[in-house]
Amino acid sequence: MQNAPGKSILKVSGIIIIIFAGIALVLGLIAFAGIGVLAAMGMSAGLLTMVMIFSVISAAFSMFMGVMAVMNCEKPEKAPQLKLLGIIAIALVVVDFILGVAIMPGLAGGAVVGALISAVLPVLVVVGATKNIQG
Numbered sequence: 772m773q774n775a776p777g778k779s780i781l782k783v784s785g786i787i788i789i790i791f792a793g794i795a796l797v798l799g800l801i802a803f804a805g806i807g808v809l810a811a812m813g814m815s816a817g818l819l820t821m822v823m824i825f826s827v828i829s830a831a832f833s834m835f836m837g838v839m840a841v842m843n844c845e846k847p848e849k850a851p852q853l854k855l856l857g858i859i860a861i862a863l864v865v866v867d868f869i870l871g872v873a874i875m876p877g878l879a880g881g882a883v884v885g886a887l888i889s890a891v892l893p894v895l896v897v898v899g900a901t902k903n904i905q906g
Contacts, residue, residue, distance in 0.1 A: 780902065788837030792830050800827065825867065847903040851904060853900035
């Protein structure tokens with residue numbers, strides 16, 4: 772077996788990501804039903820639809836990243852790809868934060884906390900992958 776010092780970080784964070792991404796996918800799909808209600812309350816249906824689509828795509832990407840982290844946690848040769856997936860996931864968190872503030876500017880403080888919490892697991896994937904790269 773090859774030296775993979777980031778194995779545990781990747782496996783644990785990958786499993787947690789899979790769980791949260793599954794929940795996010797289900798909630799994102801359910802949220803599509805609520806767009807009409809929010810639009811009736813005066814919110815932009817187009818913007819809400821865009822955010823919902825982004826949320827589902829982001830959750831699907833997170834699910835993919837989690838599965839890849841678990842499957843490849845013991846393979847140092849796959850670490851650069853895992854690191855890239857983690858960086859992309861962090862970028863998606865930033866975009867999600869920007870969209871959240873655009874829709875509800877009054878909740879920016881909560882959005883900052885949410886973004887920081889959402890970034891923890893992708894950062895752990897980057898850390899685990901980096902450890903595997905360094906060997």
